[in-house]
Amino acid sequence: MTPREVLMRKVAAADFALFDLHLYLDTHAFDRQAMEIFERYRTKAEMLRREYEESYGPISLGTAAGAEWLKDPWPWDTEGSYRNV
């Protein structure tokens, strides 16, 4: 994996942990310890997202400044599709 892919995987992992805790808290709202872990992963996911976006550009439209997504290459412009974006 490239450094970019490694970092994107970390973002995905932190987001996934955050979402799974969110599901758990739906039925365990009184679990204070889980709420603390949820907050920790929220911070972690935010930090990783910022780190990724500083190096490689926006992940979602919400954080896109200007017209970043119009920059070349587009996914179909490169061989091996999304791996080279």
Next chain:
Amino acid sequence: MMDSSKSCYPGLNRYDTYDRVSPSHIMTPLPDDATVTMAYVPFQLDTEIYDDMKALEEGTLFPILNKPFLGSGMRR
């Protein structure tokens, strides 16, 4: 007085949110007043978690929910 048996969590008043440390002290997998002929999903009490990279690989944050369902029993 609030009747705690009206809560969806046995032993838990609905206003107790965030006031308890761990569910395992007060919770049981099934309600004490489980009724006949009704189906219940046992409540999750185990809160051990993987680190996030492992969780992404396994598809769940909770080891107790990690059930790969390999289906090997049915294969020939």
